[in-house]
Amino acid sequence: MISEHGSRHDSINRTSARLDQPWIDHVAAASGDSILLLARILIGVIFVQSGFGKLMGLDAFATGLARNGIPAAIAPVLAPIGAGVEFVGGLAVVLGLATRYVALLMIVFVVLATLISHRFWMLQGAERRTQTVQFAKNVAIIGGFLFAFITGGGRYSLDRWWRRAE
Secondary structure, three states: OOOOOOOHHHHHHHHHOOOOOOHHHHHHHHHHHHHHHHHHHHHHHHHHHHHHHHHHOHHHHHHHHHHOOOOOOOHHHHHHHHHHHHHHHHHHHHHOOOHHHHHHHHHHHHHHHHHHHOOHHHOOHHHHHHHHHHHHHHHHHHHHHHHHHHHOOOOOOHHHHHHHHO
16 A cells, blocks of 8 residues: 555554554554664663673673583683673664664573573472572563564664665
């Protein structure tokens, strides 16, 4: 469908807010780009903060990796890689930079981090309950990154800004 202005995008926006739709559909259509920005900030900041903390304490992070079963000789090599991916990946999500690629990278990162740090099935009692919650939280975060992969960065992203500059 092409609108009278000749833009398929205008036509899509107009049909996404038809008068016969429920009010919630109107709100979603009108605020979708702002909500995508908020969602990227909310999920990305978690990784920026955590990654920064790990970068500032690489020895402690490497020790934690070794305590969770990563061989002691490899943990000091993996620590800066993991912390860097977490920090830079989180920042890229917040900024909407290469959003789809970074979403896939962060899914892999979260899967690996979850399997290393939240192995609830190996624990008992309160520790098992705590790690079960942490595991489930990470599964939900993966769901958020799947949404980011599908939607991309949205209008308020560096991805969109660079596409328009080309």
